[in-house]
Amino acid sequence: MRFLLGVIFFLLAVPAGAQLSIEITGAGAQRTPIAIVPFAGEAALGTSLTSIVRADLERSGLFRGLEVPPFSPPPNENTPVNYGEWRSRLADAVVVGSVGTAPDGRYEVRFRVYDVVKQAPLGAIAYLFTKDNTRAAAHRIADYVYERITGEKGVFSTQIAYVVRRGTAFELQIADADGERAQYLLRSNEPIISPVWSPDGRRIAYVSFEAKKPVVYVHHVSENKRQVVASFKGSNSAPAWSPDGKTIAVVLSVEGGSQIYLINADGSGQRRRISHSQSIDTEPRYSPDGKLLYFTSDRGGSPQIYRMSATGGEAQRVTFRGSYNVTPRPSPDGRVLAYVTRDGGKFQVALMDLANQQVQVITDSDRDESPSFAPNGRMILLATVIGGRGVLSAVSADGRIKQRLPYAGGDVREPSWGPFTE
C-alpha cells in the first residue's frame, strides 16, 4: 500500500489551465469557400459563436471561411437569401442565423445552411445551450454544417484524450477535438500510457505505473470512479476495447513474455489467453467489426504487424516492408490500417490499404507515434516531437492536410480520439 502514498491523483475532472491550440501548416487543394455570417445577437454570448464554427470547418481542411462584411441590419435565419450576391462573393455555401433567449433562460441558436451553387437550402436546425456551453454549441453547429455539405458526420463535437508530462508529473487529460476546454482526469507522479476511449465514450482504459509496474485501469469519465481491470503478477498493458465495449484485450506477462489476453471490461471473470507464442505479442486492436485482432509481434525476427481471429488462432502477417512496423490502428471503416514504421532512424505514420496492401507514409517527422483515427476516418491524431518537446499533430487520411497542436505547458503524447457521442 505504501506506493499509494507517493501518488497524488484526483478523480474529478478539473480545468487544466493551459490549452492546446491549432495551426494549419498545410492545406488540401480543393476547399469549399463558405460564408458564415456572424449570427444576429451572438454578441450577448461574449464569445463569437460563428468564429468557432468557422475555425472548426477550416481545421477539417475541407472548407475555407470567407471574410464577410458587416451587414446592417444583420441577416438572420428568416432573411431571404440572395444567391446571386453570395455567388458574386465567391461563396459556394452560406450559413445565417441568430441567437436569442429561450423561455427557460437558456440561449437558443437557430440557423440555416444554403448551397449557393445549386441555389438550394440544405437544412435548418436550432440548439439550446447555457453560456458556459457556447463552445459545445458551436461544435454542434459545425458538425451540422459539415454533414449537410459533405454528406459525412463531423467530428467537432468529439473529444480527445492524451497524456501531458510536466517534469515528473503526469496528467491524463481530455479536451474538445480542437484542444480547447482541457480537463484532467488523473494526475500522478508516475507515468500514464496508452489511454483509449471505450466505444460509448463514457470510459477510458489506460496503463498507470503508480504501483511501480504497469497496471490497466478503466476510468469512468463522468463519475468519481476508476477501477483496476488487469493487475496480474508481472506487467499489464496495451488495453484495446472490443467494439461492443464488453471485452478488453490486454497484454500480460503473468505466464512469461508478453502475450495477448481477453478480460471483461468490468473486471469480472477470468482472463482468457488468446496468443500462444514464444515471442512478443502486443498492441492488440480490434477490427471495427470485432472479428479480427491486429497486433505487433517479433515472431518473424523483427517487430511486424499480424492479425488473427479475435478469439485466437493462426496469425497472418500484414506488414512486410521494413524491419520495424508497430502500433496497428484499423480505420473506422476497416479498410485502412494506420501504423508506425521505422525508416532509417525515423519513425513515421504509414497507411496501408488493406484491399491491395498499398502503403503510403503520411508524416515526415522523426518521431511520430500513437496514431489515432477520428471517428469519421478523415483525420489521424498522432504524437510527434518538435524542438525536443512532445506535441500532438493531426494529419488528414490522404496526407495532404497537416496541423500542429502546440502546447505550452509540457510534453504531450499518447493521443486517443474519442467516438461520436450524442
Add this chain to the structure above:
Amino acid sequence: MRVILVATLAAGFLLAGCQTTPEDQSAAAVEDRGKPGAKPGADAKSVERPKVAAVDLTQGKKDAASALKDPASILSKRSIYYDLDKYDVKDEYRGLIEAHAKYLRENPGARMLIQGNTDERGSREYNVSLGQRRSDGVKRMMVLLGAREEQIESVSLGEEKPQSDGHSEEAWSKNRRSDILYSGEF
C-alpha cells in the same frame, strides 16, 4: 577445553543457524562441570537437550538487509545494463546476479521486484514488452541459481522511467537496464 566448548555453545545461541553438531552438545560435558569428583560417564544420565527453535532477528534481516544498502556490499548494486537490442545479461553482471540469488536463497522471506527498462526509441507499448524480456531474463537466472519463483516479480517500465533524460547513445545506454528492488523499496 570444556570452557571453550561452553563458550562455543553460548556463541552458538547468539549466532543463528547454530553450527554445532550433536556431538558438540554432549550433555555429559555439562554435567561434569558441576561434579568435579565424578567419573565422566560412570553415573551420568543421558540428557537429551530439547531442540532449540531459534528465531534470529539480527542476522537474517537486520544485518543482511543492511548489506542491501551497504555500498561495500555487492548487494547494493542494483542495475544491470544492456547493449543496444540486447536482452541477455553481460558477463560483468554475473557476480551481481549470483549475490542477489544467494541472498534470496538465504532469506526465503525476501521479495524482489525486477523492473526492465528500454531507451526512448520506438513504440511505448512495444518497449514495455522489450523491458519485460530483460526483467524476465534476470528472473530466470535468479531462479536457476536457487531463488524461488514466487520470491521474484519481473515487470517492465518500458521507456517511461529513464535514468538519463538525454537523447544520445550515452543517455540511452543508461536507460537500457534492469533494476532490482526489494520489499519496502517498491
